Amino acid sequence: MSEPVSGKQRGATRTRVQRGVISILWALAGVVLVVLMWEAVKFLGSFIELPINTSDTSMPHVWTMVDAFSNPVVRGSDTTVLQAVVSATLTSLKIALGGFTIGVTFGIVLAVIMQRFAFFERGLLPFVIASQTVPLIALAPLIVGLGNRISFGPIEWTTTYSVMFIAAYLAFFPLSVGALRGLQAPSATSLELMRSYAARPNQMLWKLRFPSSVPYLVPALKVSAAAAVVGTVVAEISTGVKGGVGRLLIEYARETTSQPAKVYVAVFGAIALGLAAAALVSALDLYLTRNLPKESQA
Amino acid sequence: MSSVQTSHQAVDVQGLWKIFNEGSNNEVTALSDINLSVKPGEFISLIGPSGCGKSTLLRVIGDLTGATRGEVFIAGETAPVAREKQLYGIAFQQAALFDWRTVRRNVELPLELQGLGKKERRERALELLELVQLSDFAEHRPWELSGGMQQRVAIARSLAVDPPLLLMDEPFGALDEMTRERMQNELLRICQETGKTIIFVTHSIPEAVYLSDRVIVMSPRPGRITHTVPIELGERNEDTRETDTFYAGVTAVREALRGRSASASPPRIEEL
Ligand SMILES: Nc1ncnc2c1ncn2[C@@H]1O[C@H](COP(=O)(O)OP(=O)(O)OP(=O)(O)O)[C@@H](O)[C@H]1O
Ligand SMILES: [Mg+2]
Numbered sequence: 001m002s003e004p005v006s007g008k009q010r011g012a013t014r015t016r017v018q019r020g021v022i023s024i025l026w027a028l029a030g031v032v033l034v035v036l037m038w039e040a041v042k043f044l045g046s047f048i049e050l051p052i053n054t055s056d057t058s059m060p061h062v063w064t065m066v067d068a069f070s071n072p073v074v075r076g077s078d079t080t081v082l083q084a085v086v087s088a089t090l091t092s093l094k095i096a097l098g099g100f101t102i103g104v105t106f107g108i109v110l111a112v113i114m115q116r117f118a119f120f121e122r123g124l125l126p127f128v129i130a131s132q133t134v135p136l137i138a139l140a141p142l143i144v145g146l147g148n149r150i151s152f153g154p155i156e157w158t159t160t161y162s163v164m165f166i167a168a169y170l171a172f173f174p175l176s177v178g179a180l181r182g183l184q185a186p187s188a189t190s191l192e193l194m195r196s197y198a199a200r201p202n203q204m205l206w207k208l209r210f211p212s213s214v215p216y217l218v219p220a221l222k223v224s225a226a227a228a229v230v231g232t233v234v235a236e237i238s239t240g241v242k243g244g245v246g247r248l249l250i251e252y253a254r255e256t257t258s259q260p261a262k263v264y265v266a267v268f269g270a271i272a273l274g275l276a277a278a279a280l281v282s283a284l285d286l287y288l289t290r291n292l293p294k295e296s297q298a
Numbered sequence: 299m300s301s302v303q304t305s306h307q308a309v310d311v312q313g314l315w316k317i318f319n320e321g322s323n324n325e326v327t328a329l330s331d332i333n334l335s336v337k338p339g340e341f342i343s344l345i346g347p348s349g350c351g352k353s354t355l356l357r358v359i360g361d362l363t364g365a366t367r368g369e370v371f372i373a374g375e376t377a378p379v380a381r382e383k384q385l386y387g388i389a390f391q392q393a394a395l396f397d398w399r400t401v402r403r404n405v406e407l408p409l410e411l412q413g414l415g416k417k418e419r420r421e422r423a424l425e426l427l428e429l430v431q432l433s434d435f436a437e438h439r440p441w442e443l444s445g446g447m448q449q450r451v452a453i454a455r456s457l458a459v460d461p462p463l464l465l466m467d468e469p470f471g472a473l474d475e476m477t478r479e480r481m482q483n484e485l486l487r488i489c490q491e492t493g494k495t496i497i498f499v500t501h502s503i504p505e506a507v508y509l510s511d512r513v514i515v516m517s518p519r520p521g522r523i524t525h526t527v528p529i530e531l532g533e534r535n536e537d538t539r540e541t542d543t544f545y546a547g548v549t550a551v552r553e554a555l556r557g558r559s560a561s562a563s564p565p566r567i568e569e570l
Binding site for chain 2: 187189190193194196198199200203207208211214292293
């Protein structure tokens with residue numbers, strides 16, 4: 001009989017940490033590579049004709065970008081570009097997080113309903129899928145228009161909520177489809193086992209279906225988080241809502257002639273937003289899969 | 299057999315039919331007119347070629363699927379009531395342990411579903427893990443255990459609510475011969491210690507003979523009981539598998555599985 005080695009679990013944890021360090025190193029190497037390529041293209045462009053414009057206005061030097069971090073937002077202002085971008089990124093992060101949470105909650109609720117009642121799966125799933133063919137981003141201004149006419153008593157519907165709604169809408173779909181597959185994942189044997197214990201429907205859900213859905217839920221959460229972030233930034237741009245990094249992107253893009261590096265600071269903000277979302281989901285992943293065999297980790 | 303329910307049998311199956319997809323053109327008669335009574339404390343095995351309805355019979359007894367016709371009683375209760383009252387425990391060919399729970403918490407699962415307190419179910423689980431000799435692995439995850447160990451956890455789990463009846467569907471099917479024989483002895487020991495009634499599905503003739511008080515031989519299309527072979531080996535020990543009685547039992551079951559005609563069967567087999 002093969003007895004499990006007691007050090008096995010510790011070994012697995014160590015490789016996990018090692019893997020983490022290695023992936024961070026790779027990410028850093030990637031950044032260095034991008035910087036080098038950027039400067040290489042610029043350098044090449046000063047000798048030969050390239051299909052892209054490599055002038056300092058279109059492709060500022062990396063150090064100019066770094067320099068731009070500490071420039072004042074407008075001449076004479078105390079706030080630096082970096083501060084403005086950080087605060088805008090945090091605002092967008094809140095909106096994306098709100099949208100993500102709403103989308104995930106709604107997606108899971110919908111998946112549970114669809115799983116529980118075959119009737120709803122047949123009835124709802126086509127609508128869930130069809131919902132994704134509506135180009136909501138394109139309709140963003142319309143949503144804002146509609147939203148402005150909504151009021152929930154003391155709570156006033158602001159454009160920010162419209163952006164959050166769009167993010168939620170985009171996040172919900174991958175989640176509900178993934179969660180539904182996950183809830184349907186338990187083997188026939190597991191289901192019969194629970195039935196033999198006379199498990200109630202809610203016990204079936206909490207003790208079997210939710211835990212079994214984790215391997216499906218984790219990738220769905222990743223897609224949803226990405227959708228929420230992209231949805232937030234794009235919706236910010238298309239609705240023109242103030243405060244977020246999306247708005248900064250268009251504002252700074254208009255200033256390229258005078259301050260070409262400025263817009264890149266906003267781009268870094270948008271990247272940071274994506275990384276924050278990825279980090280959040282990775283944390284969720286680690287938490288949700290803490291009890292599962294390492295192979296089943298997505 | 300009397301059709302009057304006396305409520306003293308551990309299991310009583312009367313005129314049971316199970317027809318899948320009845321009325322459609324892929325209709326399958328999985329069980330036809332099954333009659334079976336099992337006494338409390340009796341160990342019976344179901345044996346027969348693949349597809350003869352052994353699993354289906356077990357699942358109908360456990361109310362995991364409904365009967366098309368006929369009746370099933372466990373300790374005098376109808377199958378659905380018996381399931382609600384947790385009058386049986388079940389173990390399948392796959393251990394079907396939940397990966398996200400520790401070994402101990404897998405064994406606790408049925409007790410948890412019944413709402414037993416944390417402390418009580420913990421104690422009970424540890425007691426059962428001791429019974430299957432896995433105390434050292436209580437806090438391990440199922441996937442850290444070998445197949446045989448997992449199967450023992452599944453057996454411990456099926457004993458959790460202390461049901462009078464165990465339904466076992468090829469629980470040792472995936473094990474090597476050595477592990478299997480050891481598990482058989484462990485199962486017999488558990489039975490002796492707990493006095494359970496067992497219905498055991500297997501493909502192995504020696505296994506059926508070694509374990510059982512009675513071997514039920516089934517045949518397919520439609521699934522039915524063809525023979526019942528009583529086994530009288532007395533107390534099992536290391537030499538049991540070498541005795542003439544054991545070989546005679548094996549031969550009798552083999553003949554019953556092969557021969558469908560009455561003449562092919564030795565006289566000690568009861569024809570049905
Ligand atoms: N859910 C189902 N729907 C339709 N037919 C089924 C279903 N379950 C079983 N059957 C049919 O019932 C018959 C008996 O199946 P069962 O699983 O009980 O056989 P078995 O004796 O356990 O076989 P094995 O030894 O291979 O496990 C088979 O012909 C099978 O195709
Ligand atoms: Mg079977």
